Amino acid sequence: MRPDAVLPARADVIIVGGGTAGCVLASRLSEDPRVSVLLVEAGRDHLPGHEPDDIMDSFPRAATPGHLWPGLTAERRPGQPPRPFEQARVVGGGSSVMGMLAMRGLPADYDGWAAAGAEGWGWADVLPYFRRLERDLDFGGPAHGREGPLPVRRHPPESWPPFCRAVTAAAARQGLPLAGDLNDDASDGIYPVPMNNSARHRVSAATAYLDAAVRTRPNLIIAARCSVTAIRLRERRAVGVDVVRDGAARAVEAGEVILSAGAIHSPALLLRSGIGPGLAIDRPGVGADLQNHPLLPLSVVLRRDAVQPPDVRPAFQNCLRYSSGHPGTPAADMFVTILNKTGLHPLGRRIGGLMLAVYGSFSRGSVSLDPATGTPRIGFDLLGDERDEARLAGAVRFAAALLADEEVRRTADQPFFPINGALVQRLSRPEPASRIVNRLATAMLDAPALLRGWAVGVAGPPLRTLLDDEERLHRFVRENAVPTGHVCGTCRMGSDEAAVVDGRLRVRGVAGLRVVDASVMPAIVRANTNIPVVMIAEKAADIIKGERT
Numbered sequence: 001m002r003p004d005a006v007l008p009a010r011a012d013v014i015i016v017g018g019g020t021a022g023c024v025l026a027s028r029l030s031e032d033p034r035v036s037v038l039l040v041e042a043g044r045d046h047l048p049g050h051e052p053d054d055i056m057d058s059f060p061r062a063a064t065p066g067h068l069w070p071g072l073t074a075e076r077r078p079g080q081p082p083r084p085f086e087q088a089r090v091v092g093g094g095s096s097v098m099g100m101l102a103m104r105g106l107p108a109d110y111d112g113w114a115a116a117g118a119e120g121w122g123w124a125d126v127l128p129y130f131r132r133l134e135r136d137l138d139f140g141g142p143a144h145g146r147e148g149p150l151p152v153r154r155h156p157p158e159s160w161p162p163f164c165r166a167v168t169a170a171a172a173r174q175g176l177p178l179a180g181d182l183n184d185d186a187s188d189g190i191y192p193v194p195m196n197n198s199a200r201h202r203v204s205a206a207t208a209y210l211d212a213a214v215r216t217r218p219n220l221i222i223a224a225r226c227s228v229t230a231i232r233l234r235e236r237r238a239v240g241v242d243v244v245r246d247g248a249a250r251a252v253e254a255g256e257v258i259l260s261a262g263a264i265h266s267p268a269l270l271l272r273s274g275i276g277p278g279l280a281i282d283r284p285g286v287g288a289d290l291q292n293h294p295l296l297p298l299s300v301v302l303r304r305d306a307v308q309p310p311d312v313r314p315a316f317q318n319c320l321r322y323s324s325g326h327p328g329t330p331a332a333d334m335f336v337t338i339l340n341k342t343g344l345h346p347l348g349r350r351i352g353g354l355m356l357a358v359y360g361s362f363s364r365g366s367v368s369l370d371p372a373t374g375t376p377r378i379g380f381d382l383l384g385d386e387r388d389e390a391r392l393a394g395a396v397r398f399a400a401a402l403l404a405d406e407e408v409r410r411t412a413d414q415p416f417f418p419i420n421g422a423l424v425q426r427l428s429r430p431e432p433a434s435r436i437v438n439r440l441a442t443a444m445l446d447a448p449a450l451l452r453g454w455a456v457g458v459a460g461p462p463l464r465t466l467l468d469d470e471e472r473l474h475r476f477v478r479e480n481a482v483p484t485g486h487v488c489g490t491c492r493m494g495s496d497e498a499a500v501v502d503g504r505l506r507v508r509g510v511a512g513l514r515v516v517d518a519s520v521m522p523a524i525v526r527a528n529t530n531i532p533v534v535m536i537a538e539k540a541a542d543i544i545k546g547e548r549t
């Protein structure tokens with residue numbers, strides 16, 4: 001199959017967006033040779049075996065302009081200037097650029113979905129699909145799958161590098177023991193990070209679900225570099241899509257249209273097609289309820305003998321889940337990724353860190369359309385819910401206690417917040433000038449304490465400067481929390497009036513139209529969102545196939 005296949009005049013099913021969900025759906029729905037499937041993706045396609053090195057690397061370095069939506073920005077908090085926001089534009093979508101953490105979330109997340117009106121999406125309903133999608137290389141038993149397209153593997157604790165090991169020991173002293181299977185244990189503790197890759201290579205939804213054999217199916221067309229501009233509606237039925245490729249517009253008819261354009265672009269497409277609050281088809285929930293995990297990266301300078309061995313490429317080895325205990329919040333609501341390296345360059349090997357995040361977050365923002373350009377306008381209102389702000393500020397104190405542990409201090413010191421983004425980016429660029437600055441900065445890490453402290457201070461404020469003043473800490477957290485790529489909730493599933501799709505993922509009030517991607521999540525899960533989206537698409541494929549028989 002050619003990446004830039006010719007667009008047909010009609011398909012039984014048109015899937016808009018070849019990201020995580022789109023790849024899964026295209027693969028599963030085209031298993032039935034009687035059904036013609038057209039997968040339309042705005043970004044590039046890469047044939048199996050011809051994917052670029054940056055996408056395939058097991059150290060995530062693909063979130064670069066060539067694989068992202070150009071010009072996309074988001075307002076983190078009301079009043080802050082919009083800043084660039086990363087969303088994938090390439091076949092595989094987020095799964096081609098993401099960090100590769102492979103988490104399911106907790107049973108209570110999905111039971112919460114069902115209780116909120118997402119009928120058929122409780123834990124017992126979704127577990128079979130989590131099993132179906134994976135090939136867990138470490139754990140078996142009733143919780144796990146052994147035959148699925150996506151490998152899930154972990155680095156065993158014996159192989160963890162020094163900083164990761166020291167934080168593990170410190171956490172144990174604080175009552176957070178070493179545990180095993182993050183995907184089948186809801187307790188607080190330190191876990192090996194489940195990863196969605198092989199030792200050297202990423203496994204995206206594209207490589208796993210659209211392999212060479214699937215691509216030979218005559219009933220599947222993958223049309224890359226094609227942007228869908230609107231859904232064609234006849235009365236209250238979706239009958240096709242308008243597509244633009246290389247500036248030329250085309251209409252393609254469909255028996256059914258499935259939006260899998262992600263939590264930013266799926267609501268934007270509905271709004272552009274006249275489906276949304278106060279529009280021709282009035283659906284108040286379209287673009288509302290945008291959720292995400294607020295995150296605050298904290299860096300440390302690793303001692304020379306604590307760097308990660310050069311032959312261990314991935315950055316993610318272990319992680320920590322704990323319960324904040326803040327009033328009105330669920331258990332296991334906080335997540336900390338422990339990094340023994342932050343880049344492939346010399347400086348990145350000497351800087352480790354703790355990525356502090358609220359995973360049981362409550363704040364909600366929205367996606368609307370910019371009236372001037374028609375492009376998505378994203379407002380997160382990160383930490384808008386005071387419980388999120390309080391818990392992220394609490395995470396800073398929690399991290400300070402871990403980093404003060406004697407054993408941790410023997411591996412790393414000088415904790416600081418790397419908020420000087422321009423500098424951090426400059427130090428990571430591959431050009432010769434940046435490489436020289438990078439080497440100089442690395443040399444500074446072994447300079448006398450005063451000079452070293454100064455060098456670190458250029459990158460961002462030291463942790464200790466925030467601990468004496470609670471108000472200052474909160475202000476800092478408010479101003480510097482960043483959104484992750486875990487956007488969801490903007491075409492929420494449910495049974496109430498504001499819900500956009502029902503439990504079968506059909507857009508309420510429009511025939512022949514579904515949304516299947518991260519936007520249908522009724523509430524964000526306590527996990528990175530890629531594997532939950534694969535689960536959603538696997539289950540959706542079963543629902544759709546069931547309707548055809």
Ligand SMILES: Cc1cc2nc3c(=O)[nH]c(=O)nc-3n(C[C@H](O)[C@H](O)[C@H](O)COP(=O)(O)OP(=O)(O)OC[C@H]3O[C@@H](n4cnc5c(N)ncnc54)[C@H](O)[C@@H]3O)c2cc1C
Pocket residue numbers: 016017018019020021022040041042043063086087088089090091092093094095097098099100101102103226227228229260261262263265266269484485486487516517518519527528529530531533
């Ligand atoms: C930088 C980054 C790091 C992440 N790290 C992790 C991680 O480590 N672990 C994890 O579990 N999750 C991670 N995520 C989140 C995860 O990638 C997403 O939850 C998941 O990919 C969402 O899948 P989706 O199908 O909803 O949307 P996407 O995968 O974003 O797919 C949407 C697709 O639709 C296409 N599209 C959009 N509009 C149109 C249009 N009009 N016409 C045609 N095509 C269109 C896009 O180009 C894109 O390919 C990360 C995300 C990002 C951005």
